[in-house]
Amino acid sequence: MNNYQCTACGLLVKHSGKPTGLGGCSKSGSGNHQWKDLGAVGNDAYRCTACNTTIYSDGRPNTLGGCDASGSGNHQWEKA
Ligand SMILES: [Zn+2]
Numbered sequence: 001m002n003n004y005q006c007t008a009c010g011l012l013v014k015h016s017g018k019p020t021g022l023g024g025c026s027k028s029g030s031g032n033h034q035w036k037d038l039g040a041v042g043n044d045a046y047r048c049t050a051c052n053t054t055i056y057s058d059g060r061p062n063t064l065g066g067c068d069a070s071g072s073g074n075h076q077w078e079k080a
């Protein structure tokens, strides 16, 4: 089971294998809704300091610094 996050809207899902859908989450609208693999689901809670998305991961999620939601703010994972 891995965490996947949409790079456009920040939607977080847990899924084994890439979620179905044409490349991204099913929300329409502007932006590039692509799923990004953030690594295996674990037991440590991390919260994004900008959008309050919480992810469970063993160790820091597999991203460059922060959550992948676009928009303003500094999306950094912080251990909750
Ligand atoms: Zn999306």
Ligand SMILES: [Zn+2]
Pocket: 010, 048, 049, 050, 051, 052, 053, 067, 068, 069, 075, 076
């Ligand atoms: Zn965020």
